[in-house]
Amino acid sequence: MSQNIPHDRLAPEQFRAAVADRLTELLGSHRARAERVHPEAAAVVDAISRLTAGGKRLRATLCWLGWRAAGGAADDPRIITAGAAFELFQAAALIHDDILDRSDTRRGMPAVHRAFEAMHRSSGWRHDPEHFGVSAAILAGDVCLSLSDAAFHDAFAGSPRADRARQEMETMRFEVMLGQYLDVLAEMAPPAEDPAVAAQRAETVVEYKSARYSAVHPMALGAVLAGGDDGLVASFEPVTLPFGLAFQYQDDLLGVFGDPELTGKPAGDDLREGKRTVLIAHALDLLEADTAAALEDELGRADLSAQSVAHWQQALRECGAEKRVRAEIDDLVAQAQEAAGRLEGSGAEPSALADLRGLMDTLLHRTA
Structure with missing residues (x-):
């Protein structure tokens, strides 16, 4: 973390900010990877970034509280990475949940499948925009699961x-x-x-x-x-x-x-x-x-x-x-x-x- 704060005085909002920074780092790295595959593939990571920018960070915070309760230092990079892993898994769950529930919105924005559907419509592409939206969102959710697994793997190292x-x-x-x-x-x-x-x-x-x-x-x-x-x-x-x-x-x-x-x-x-x-x-x-x-x-x-x-x-x-x-x-x-x-x-x-x-x-x- 950039802040020099004793581990026993770190506030919950500072931990959540650290998780947000870690997410930005992880997703920025994977956006660059997606662009190397093809520039248009970056839209998948962008959708994840928009979704993970908000939320209460409940699961990440509770993971941190459990870590601290067992004696872990509050600013240890491993628990910050674990918090980011939870946020990525939650993003996958929300993306897929919104498809299953046919929800139009999430966190005051279009649900991910609706955002991809709108991209299709505004671009004037062929075939069914709704099918494209659902297909792209399912894949975005799968990417979230993959990134979450990788982050959990990093967090577990040394435990x-x-x-x-x-x-x-x-x-x-x-x-x-x-x-x-x-x-x-x-x-x-x-x-x-x-x-x-x-x-x-x-x-x-x-x-x-x-x-x-x-x-x-x-x-x-x-x-x-x-x-x-x-x-x-x-x-x-x-x-x-x-x-x-x-x-x-x-x-x-x-x-x-x-x-x-x-x-x-x-x-x-x-x-x-x-x-x-x-x-x-x-x-x-x-x-x-x-x-x-x-x-x-x-x-x-x-x-x-x-x-x-x-x-x-x-x-x-x-x-x-x-x-x-x-x-x-x-x-x-x-x-x-x-x-x-x-x-x-x-x-x-x-x-x-x-x-x-x-x-x-x-x-x-x-x-x-």
């Missing part, structure tokens, strides 16, 4: 527990891809008649597509990289799992009720995408039968009007579905905070635990 770290990474990748499949399946398969079964399906998707990938594995991987033992790593999960679940439930609320100016996505976008979230599972349980059937009929309609979105926002509030999810978030936050208090005697580095509590407080009270 006393490199094999265990690799196992954690591979478990994370396997689980999130299966979680993504279950998410797609939930949108296509007939809904469960039993509301409890529907809610359980939604919770499984949240746990494996989001919570474990976003919180549990990143912090565990960081601790393992620093040489933390399995007992310390296991002590984090009672904090990170409820935090990850609460974070995604909050995202689900923002996907229906969020302000587009803050979220970077249209209001009610999750309704148009047909997301089978815990919010929707609760709504189908609480709504009158005829209204629930109407929601089922309109869920997943890409042409759902703003008026219909407003109608369903009101219905989800009035039936108590939103209130039920907020109560679940409150319960999960309490579980995470209680477990975080128990970490005080675990041998974890105290400043890392203080930053973990600060991160949870900030992200669980966000509006975007």
